[in-house]
Amino acid sequence: GIYGVALGTTITMVFFKLLLQPIYTCRSIEYPLIKYYINLLVGTMAKTLLPLGCFYLMVQDKLFPTYFDIFLYALIQGLLFAPIVYFFVFNKNDRFILRAVIFGK
Structure with a gap:
């Protein structure tokens, strides 16, 4: 059924995305x-999760469907997450590009 299709996909x-593609890309x-797995995957997951x-633990008792x-x-999460991304995930060049896109300078 549909669950089998979803699970197979x-x-x-x-x-493919976690095993084959990184091997091919890194060799290329x-x-x-x-270094790819440690820096990109583990670092990114830690900074994101x-x-x-923390946000989930704050709101888990207040969630209603x-x-x-x-x-x-989602709005609160985005507002809390945006400064973290801006200051801790983006480098100096990324912040410069973002400011240029937002403010047109």
């Missing part, structure tokens, strides 16, 4: 595979 994508650009996990609540929590 998920397994294929996870296998001569970048160490271990830590604030999102209404569209207004989903929108409200």
Whole structure:
């Protein structure tokens, strides 16, 4: 059924995106595979999951399945997450580009 299709697609994508594609890409650009996994995947996941996990712990008792609540929590999450991304994930060049796009300078 539909669950089998979804599961089959998920397994294929996870296998390809986490195993085959990084190996091929790292060999093509001569970048160490271990460094790729540590720096890009683990670092990015830690920077992303830590604030999102804290936010979830703050609101887990207040979650209700209404569209207004989903929108409200997504808005709050975005407002909390944006400064973290700006200051801790973006480098100096990324911040410069973002300011140029937003303010047109």
